[in-house]
Amino acid sequence: MKEYPKKENPFKLLGQHLEAIGTGLKYLVKPTRITLMYPEESMVLPTGYRGMIRLYKDVCIGCTLCAMVCPADAMKMVTEEGKKLPMINYGRCVFCGFCVDICPVDALKETGVHDAAFTNRRELIFDPDKFSQDFDQPPTMDKPVRKVRAKIDEKKGIVYEPDD
């Protein structure tokens, strides 16, 4: 069991004041920033990131396991031309990735896309046709978006390196 020192002499106290100000000044002179300048820079997420999901329509066997395991009832089965296919409602999806993991034929895949915007709730529902396309919505900017990758750095915490 430990105790912290209770009484401290005024000189040590002054030293601690100076230490605090010194630490502040140190960061003022040599700032370490970890901000991602978002619309200009966009992060490339690591493989295995559980982003938005896409379907491979031809591979799907319609086993309904994905709809069964879905914790949020986001995935539902629809019958399209006699074939059972999943559709997803991103308004409900919690991106747990259970459906991708449970699919016995790997008809579902996690993409690295996580930043999408929709104008209304109907657009959030992806029918099998829309679901089986690569969905990537680049941020609307005049300039091209720099793709960066986050790396952990011993000195700066997180640095963003350009992705090539």
Next chain:
Amino acid sequence: MTEEVEKILKGGLEVEIVPVEGELNVGPQHPGSGHMRIFVRLNGDIIEDVDLDVGYVHRSVEKLSENRNYIHLIPLIERPAILDSIHMNMAYIMAVEKILNVDVPPRALYLRSFAAEVNRIASHLYGMGIFGVFMGHSTAFMWGFGDREVWVEILQALTGARVTNSYILPGGVRRDITPVIMEMTEKAIKYTRRKLNDWKGIFVNNPNIKARTQNVGVMTKENAIRWGAVGPNLRASGVAFDVRKAEPYAAYDKLDFEIPVYKEGDAYARTLVRIEEIEQSMKMLEQIMREIPQGNILSDRFFKQIPPIRLKKWWEGQHRIVMPGYYASFRPPKGEAFARVEAGRGELAFYVISDGTAKPYRLRMITPSYRLIKVFRELAKGSRYADLVTIYGSLDYFPPEADR
């Protein structure tokens, strides 16, 4: 009006001394209240009584659990403490595993400890950040969130999501650690050790913070036990209790670590306990990376059910397991189980009753913050109004976790 004047005249101009008493409604929309209403009864600057109106972020997890399959509950159970989700997930899965009677392979146990300790560091940094801004120290707030980002990045690489990890499954974990993640963790440990020195300079050893926290919200050992405090708050009051030591789960029986215990029981001791726990967690992470055994990360009972083609692709290719169809709606045998873990804020307990169907009959969830409601109320009595937020922040109370 005239009556009053007459009264005063009769009483010989006696001035009644009126104490400055009043009630103050702090929250639910207030910079220092969080998701609750703190009804403060003030006498001058001293708080006479505090009424905590909690429940603003109640999600009814326990009732919803009775209508969900076991596997569907994993994301739901994480939600109350989203920044401590590994622990939430682990405690629930441990209870389910007890009913299912599954053995977890040692590598998976080490991985659970790994994820849990990373999560604990992130959770403590978050807590210290909030604590800092409650005392007006905005740098601690930003640093807490910024330095947490490093650990969240590791969790993202390991589990595929920043906070809602859903990493632990009955019988094992979903993904294996890779050399890349180990390298990331080593760098993150070095970074956090460096940064903790600066944390000490600007926050922990700062005389301003010391003045604000020392002898504030003092919880004696007896009171801590009587009020049911848990976690770092309990350990700061001189009670050496940690579920990781008392009832080792995951890989904690094989890990060397100390539990920091402080005698004082005030806000400063609680902060020191958190700082030292971060250091201990980093020590544990190093040991896990050194000693992690080779092997499977999912119990053989489920591993055998995975189709061989998928096994080849995912397990051998990407070091992650996929779920067998069994998980979609499994029915555990009749039974009941109790499991507890040491979450970031303290002891977290789950009690699950299975009646043989695919849904739990009853799920009871006792979160550490829930127990802090009583502690908060008792500690706030008699303190100064400015210390209300200090006590609140030092307890690391997280309203959604308490409301469930």
Next chain:
Amino acid sequence: MIVFPGLIFSLITLLTAIWAERKIAAKIQMRFGPYYASKRIGGYFQLIADAIKFGLAEIIVPSNSIREFFILGPILITAFAFLPMAFIPVSQIPSSGSITSPYYRFFFDKFAGISLYQPIITPYSLLFIIAVASVVPILTVMTAWASNNRFSLISAIREGILTVAYDTLIIIALISMGIEYHTLDIASIVKTGVPGIIANPIAAFVFFVALLMGTARFPFDVAEADTELVTGAFTEYSGLLFVLSMAGPYLLTFVYSLVFATVFLGGWLPLMGIPGAILTVIKALIILFFSVFMRSVYGRYRIDQILRGGWKYFFPAALLALIIGMIGGIFL
């Protein structure tokens, strides 16, 4: 003609101070701060954008407030925070050779024997500054009372208690300088050529701490403590009145910084004329930036701790400064 450039100048320093506060804090806190409003100059125009936004916002006056005082409060606070500038000499007008030399005789301070950039020439400028600036806390209390909000009331009580503590320090620190230099005229103090920080370092330190206290800078931000009292006395304000209520304390900080720069840091010396004025302002801005830098180092003390610190440590220190002033006065 004299006040108007002063207003524009104050507005610019105000924007610079708030911008600097945000940028300094951002640098220490691993972020960028204001950026997008004008990328080339580091987001400086963000403050102007914010001011326009607040200026166009609706001013909501709570129905249970005292309407007149509620509206007058921030206006008077800003006015009284700005007024002391009339007594601060920023530089010396050279008798010839400068574009301001034609005004040499209008602003001639016969007590110091030099002509000054000082709108109102008086031999008691230190006294006037203290007098005018000490009205501000009273107005803050009035504002808080008028807005009829409990958080504001607590803030007013804190402000009132605090005022007694820091006004004493400011007065004693400045009086000790007055005794030391045998004058209450800032220009005469500067003219001696000995900066106050050398002549009486303790008074300088006490004055700087009192400056932080008096203008609600960290770590003495108790009257405006946002996690405890929302925004203190200005909880109910919105729109343009809110801008004014924020501007007042910053202006006061700048006024005190100018006093610090002239009394303790030697003012415009060794320059004179317009370069001298720039030097004074730069010195004042350094003090101002340092006082806003404190935000990123400290949290806030509790009111009782500030009072204890003020009366137990800084008040004796101020008395010591007074004694040093008396002794130093023999030599100066």
